[in-house]
Amino acid sequence: xxxxxxxxxxxxxxxxxxxxxxxxxxxxxxxxxxxxxxxxxxxxxxxxxxxxxxxxxxxxxxxxxxxxxxxxxxxxxxxxxxxxxxxxxxxxxxxxxxxxxxxxxxxxxxxxxxxxxxxxxxxxxxxxxxxxxxxxxxxxxxxxxxxxxxxxxxxxxxxxxxxxxxxxxxxxxxxxxxxxxxxxxxxxxxxxxxxxxxxxxxxxxxxxxxxxxxxxxxxxxxxxxxxxxxxxxxxxxxxxxxxxxxxxxxxxxxxxxxxxxxxxxxxxxxxxxxxxxxxxxxxxxxxxxxxxxxxxxxxxxxxxxxxxxxxxxxxxxxxxxxxxxxxxxxxxxxxxxxx
Ligand SMILES: [Zn+2]
Numbered sequence: 001x002x003x004x005x006x007x008x009x010x011x012x013x014x015x016x017x018x019x020x021x022x023x024x025x026x027x028x029x030x031x032x033x034x035x036x037x038x039x040x041x042x043x044x045x046x047x048x049x050x051x052x053x054x055x056x057x058x059x060x061x062x063x064x065x066x067x068x069x070x071x072x073x074x075x076x077x078x079x080x081x082x083x084x085x086x087x088x089x090x091x092x093x094x095x096x097x098x099x100x101x102x103x104x105x106x107x108x109x110x111x112x113x114x115x116x117x118x119x120x121x122x123x124x125x126x127x128x129x130x131x132x133x134x135x136x137x138x139x140x141x142x143x144x145x146x147x148x149x150x151x152x153x154x155x156x157x158x159x160x161x162x163x164x165x166x167x168x169x170x171x172x173x174x175x176x177x178x179x180x181x182x183x184x185x186x187x188x189x190x191x192x193x194x195x196x197x198x199x200x201x202x203x204x205x206x207x208x209x210x211x212x213x214x215x216x217x218x219x220x221x222x223x224x225x226x227x228x229x230x231x232x233x234x235x236x237x238x239x240x241x242x243x244x245x246x247x248x249x250x251x252x253x254x255x256x257x258x259x260x261x262x263x264x265x266x267x268x269x270x271x272x273x274x275x276x277x278x279x280x281x282x283x284x285x286x287x288x289x290x291x292x293x294x295x296x297x298x299x300x301x302x303x304x305x306x307x308x309x310x311x312x313x314x315x316x317x318x319x320x321x322x323x324x325x326x327x328x329x330x331x332x333x334x335x336x337x338x339x
Contacts, residue, residue: 007038018105025174048108049124049139050117074281099193110167121148135160135214157212162330179232191271203282219290223319292317
């Protein structure tokens with residue numbers, strides 16, 4: 001296990017990078033000072049909570065250890081596959097570990113940036129089985145606070161799943177950045193690094209086997225990630241048409257059909273393929289069955305973008321169905337968060 005002393009400087013450095021990634025993409029500095037406290041234990045968990053003068057993260061040495069171990073297994077599995085099915089890294093495997101770890105931090109930062117802790121009346125949020133509990137947690141004080149907004153345990157777990165998808169959404173946008181045809185390899189690499197953390201959390205949910213789940217299925221988080229990747233090349237065109245106050249999207253603003261087809265096969269398809277390797281590396285190969293075929297997943301993404309589908313029965317894959325189940329709670333939540 002990494003020494004606690006070096007873990008502190010490692011996590012401080014990754015946090016600093018995550019904060020500058022945040023400000024570079026959002027266009028303003030993170031609103032409050034952030035500190036990170038390393039916790040020495042083999043368990044995987046991370047907790048974020050507001051403090052008087054900012055935002056504090058507690059992340060275990062086991063979280064980094066688990067990311068390292070899953071990456072190692074994933075790359076060993078990948079090596080046994082034909083070259084075109086392997087995970088393509090950029091640089092040293094340690095950089096992949098760091099990128100996955102920084103995703104975990106970026107995810108926590110965005111819980112704060114979206115306003116989740118204000119909504120939760122100052123309570124904390126946990127990934128994994130923290131000593132404070134699962135999902136929405138009371139991190140300090142001996143007396144148990146009532147649940148925010150008078151929600152029951154079950155309602156709060158559902159709300160937490162929506163908060164997870166919201167922060168994933170924003171953190172994905174920050175980590176991937178804007179579309180450019182020169183960045184295909186980067187998009188593919190970052191998305192793969194993100195999946196490592198999502199599937200580790202899925203493995204934790206399955207291992208704990210609690211009556212209530214606190215994180216959406218990895219298949220649902222993957223569905224949102226793939227949806228983002230699919231949309232990515234069209235976003236600059238949509239923005240441009242919006243800025244020019246056009247009531248339609250001129251075809252010449254979009255990448256060519258050839259570019260979009262090549263992008264799907266060189267970026268989106270390899271990320272789907274990597275998700276199967278990663279599920280296996282996390283010891284939950286069966287979780288990948290929830291993902292469904294690439295054909296079904298693309299049909300579900302098209303159903304949203306082309307037909308505005310939003311009810312679970314409109315979709316084929318488990319991930320899209322759960323996304324749709326959570327959508328109405330999520331819409332109300334975003335309104336109460338002021339978005
Ligand atoms: Zn979270």
